[in-house]
Amino acid sequence: MRHSAAVWDYRAAIEHTKDWNGMDQVVLRNPQGASARVSLHGGKVFSWRNEQGEELLFTSSKGIFQPPKAVRGGIPVCFPQFGNCGSLEQHGFARSKIWTVDDNPPPLHPNDSHGKSFIDLLLKPSEEDLKCWPYSYECRLRVSLAANGDLALTSRVRNINGKPFSFSFAYHTYLSVSDISEVRVEGLETLDYLDNLRQRERFTEQGDALTFESEVDRVYLSCPNAIAILDHERKRTYVIRKDGLPDVAVWNPWEKKSKAMVDLWR
Incomplete structure (x- = not known):
């Protein structure tokens, strides 16, 4: 009897291409057909x-898909x-810089x-960057797409020359939901x-879940490592898991503010 096994080569599931503005991007795929698109402009996952x-x-x-925006x-x-503090642009500069692909990344663990x-x-x-923020660093971002379609982002910041610096960090995720009044966030109670x-x-927080009836812009402190966003209209639940990032920001600009943002309203 002859046995055979399917072998999944992660390298064959990666496509290097360009977006409609000619910016380099990488497309990840899994065997079931899920995908993630990562732009080198900002190191951003812009499709999942x-x-x-x-x-x-x-x-x-x-x-606006053109640097430095x-x-x-x-x-x-x-x-x-x-956030917006000090002399740097809001939310820092990493999201507007051009990242590079590491051609020799550390391998995945065999069990993973x-x-x-x-x-x-x-x-x-x-x-030029060192003139506005005079610290030498290396910021590494690993974007991975699992066999079950889960998306994971892992970041590491390394001090290059030993000169101490402090920083804050966030993944400012925009989730696609239906009617915002049909959405609730669980895991932030108390x-x-x-x-x-x-x-x-x-x-x-006084409620058993966070719901939306107006603009919301909050930072929840010392959160559990998993929260859930329930979209009742689409019957879809996002479970967001984190490690090493203590807080959770929840933001929805609501109608008036979103209409005032020229690069948001559609």
Whole structure:
């Protein structure tokens, strides 16, 4: 009797291509047909589709896909700051820089490689960058797509020359949902949060789930490592798991503010 086994080569599941503006991008695929598109402009995942071809991320059709402007939507990488403080641009500069592909990435662990494709991107400062933020670093981003369609982003920041620096970091994920009034976030109950609409005043979440009836801009503190976003109209649940990032930001600009954003409303 002859036995055979299917072998999945992650390298065959990676396509290097360009977007409609000529920017380099990488497409990851898994054996079931799920995909993720990663742009070297900002190191951003701007598309994530399940095996039915349904788009799970929001990227604005009005987005400006040309550096140095950061693209609205997808999963922006916010580094070396999240928010608007100091002399740097809002949410830092990583989301507007051109990243490079690491041609010799560390391999996946054998127990974690079945059906998974991944790409490693690198960001290092240019001489011009060092003028506005004078620290030498290497920021590595690994984007991986698992056999079950799960998307994972892993970042590491390395100090190159030993000069101490501090930073903040966030994945500013835009999820594609239906009617926002049909969406609820579970896992944040009883937690304290800073309300950016009220000068970062601190409150405690009172509800058993967060729902949306107006603009929301909050940072929930010391959150559990898994929260769920339930979209009742689409009968879809996103489970977001994290490690090493203590807080969770929840933002929805609502109708008035979103209409004022030229690169958001569509």
